[in-house]
Amino acid sequence: MKKQAISTSTTFAVLLAILAGGGAVTSHAAGEQNKTASEVSVDNFTFGPESITVAANTTVTWVNRDDVPHVIASTDGLFRSKALDTDDKYSFTFVKPGTYPYFCAVHPKMVGKIIVR
Ligand SMILES: [Cu+2]
Secondary structure, eight states: OHHHHHHHHHHHHHHHHHHHOOSOOBOOOTTOOSOEEEEEEEETTEEESSEEEEOTTEEEEEEEOSSSOBOEEETTSSOBOOOBOTTOEEEEEEOSOEEEEEEESSSTTOEEEEEEO
């Protein structure tokens, strides 16, 4: 009975973490070799994390947690989102290894980069 209670509360905590959705979610699964996903939150005029390293074929999703619109724009023009309102998301799949700097087209001082290995 006690074991069951612990298991339930653990499940609940995981569910809460998923619902909260804060921070970066990076797949560490060694067995996955095809598509993986990673998340960057846009909060308080900052990309979090500002720099992430992902495997090739990873889809990165930016989520705007701010009350103001942001635009995710690749420095070299590879990708560019529409204006993201609060809780809007934008995804881009990085196929080739390399370093992909980006910024917010509305607030150019907001910068980040995706490193693809
Ligand atoms: Cu912005």
